[in-house]
Amino acid sequence: MHPLLLHNDEIRDAREPGLMPGQAGLMSGWGVFSTIRVSQGVLFAFERHFERMRFDAEALHVPFPADPGWMQSRLLKLVEANGARDATLRVCVVRNKGGNFEGPGIERDFDLIAFTRDLADWGESVRLAIKPHARYGALQFSGTKMLSWAQNLTWYEEAHQRGYDEVVLLNEKGEVCECTSANVFAVRGNEVATPPLSSGCLPGVTRALLLDEIRVPRVGIEERALLPRDLEEADQVFITSTTRDLLPVSEVEGLRVRSEGQVVRGLAGAFREYREGYVASHRIADPARKLA
Numbered sequence: 001m002h003p004l005l006l007h008n009d010e011i012r013d014a015r016e017p018g019l020m021p022g023q024a025g026l027m028s029g030w031g032v033f034s035t036i037r038v039s040q041g042v043l044f045a046f047e048r049h050f051e052r053m054r055f056d057a058e059a060l061h062v063p064f065p066a067d068p069g070w071m072q073s074r075l076l077k078l079v080e081a082n083g084a085r086d087a088t089l090r091v092c093v094v095r096n097k098g099g100n101f102e103g104p105g106i107e108r109d110f111d112l113i114a115f116t117r118d119l120a121d122w123g124e125s126v127r128l129a130i131k132p133h134a135r136y137g138a139l140q141f142s143g144t145k146m147l148s149w150a151q152n153l154t155w156y157e158e159a160h161q162r163g164y165d166e167v168v169l170l171n172e173k174g175e176v177c178e179c180t181s182a183n184v185f186a187v188r189g190n191e192v193a194t195p196p197l198s199s200g201c202l203p204g205v206t207r208a209l210l211l212d213e214i215r216v217p218r219v220g221i222e223e224r225a226l227l228p229r230d231l232e233e234a235d236q237v238f239i240t241s242t243t244r245d246l247l248p249v250s251e252v253e254g255l256r257v258r259s260e261g262q263v264v265r266g267l268a269g270a271f272r273e274y275r276e277g278y279v280a281s282h283r284i285a286d287p288a289r290k291l292a
Contacts, residue, residue, distance in 0.1 A: 002082040006114040022103010025094035029148025063109035084116040125250035134169035135200035142200040152180035182241040183207040186234035196223040206240040
């Protein structure tokens with residue numbers, strides 16, 4: 001994590017105390033967050049991240065800023081302050097009031113908190129454990145990216161303790177849902193499938209871009225229910241996230257997975273080209289230029 005963080009309208013030293021235990025969202029995970037890729041000083045796909053956070057905040061009754069420009073300008077100030085022009089940015093909106101243990105003297109309905117860190121090196125592929133009954137697709141809040149993230153962190157830690165890199169979470173039907181912080185895709189021939197949102201998975205931004213924007217000749221991408229055996233029968237399996245882009249899967253616990261064909265490489269190249277085009281077009285009128 002970089003030395004400076006954003007707290008509402010201020011850039012602060014990350015080592016300095018600045019939050020209150022009486023903020024309802026801090027003690028109960030009552031808030032929403034997103035992780036954004038910063039590329040050449042541009043917040044990649046910021047509009048999609050903002051809209052997803054806004055949607056989740058409405059579902060969780062979390063007060064949320066109405067103006068995306070207000071949030072974007074403050075995040076860009078943090079990027080410039082940390083010199084984090086190619087980095088990962090985590091942004092949180094925390095509900096401050098409500099519940100039985102709301103503290104005294106809290107005036108703001110929500111706090112905006114953000115911090116940055118260097119890009120991680122995820123390697124060339126990923127090894128996945130399997131966790132049954134980890135998601136419930138019919139739950140009202142399934143697919144919501146909320147601050148209450150302890151179960152995902154626990155499963156992620158357990159996977160590392162067992163020699164894996166991540167974990168495939170199955171839902172109540174035994175279907176593939178997602179990983180703790182990534183979506184899952186299976187390739188068969190030139191057809192690519194990822195679990196539907198009804199499985200309980202998060203609507204990841206990289207996932208959405210592959211479904212809505214990225215086009216590779218003769219390659220089709222669809223939402224479809226997947227079972228673990230579909231991963232074993234696939235020619236290639238890969239995961240996606242803001243921090244990983246597209247990362248091939250080399251192993252899934254208890255399954256024999258293959259890595260045959262060039263579909264993942266083609267999609268990864270098309271995704272990089274899309275991001276480069278987005279960055280080039282958004283640097284022209286980037287508010288960060290006014291802050292430099």
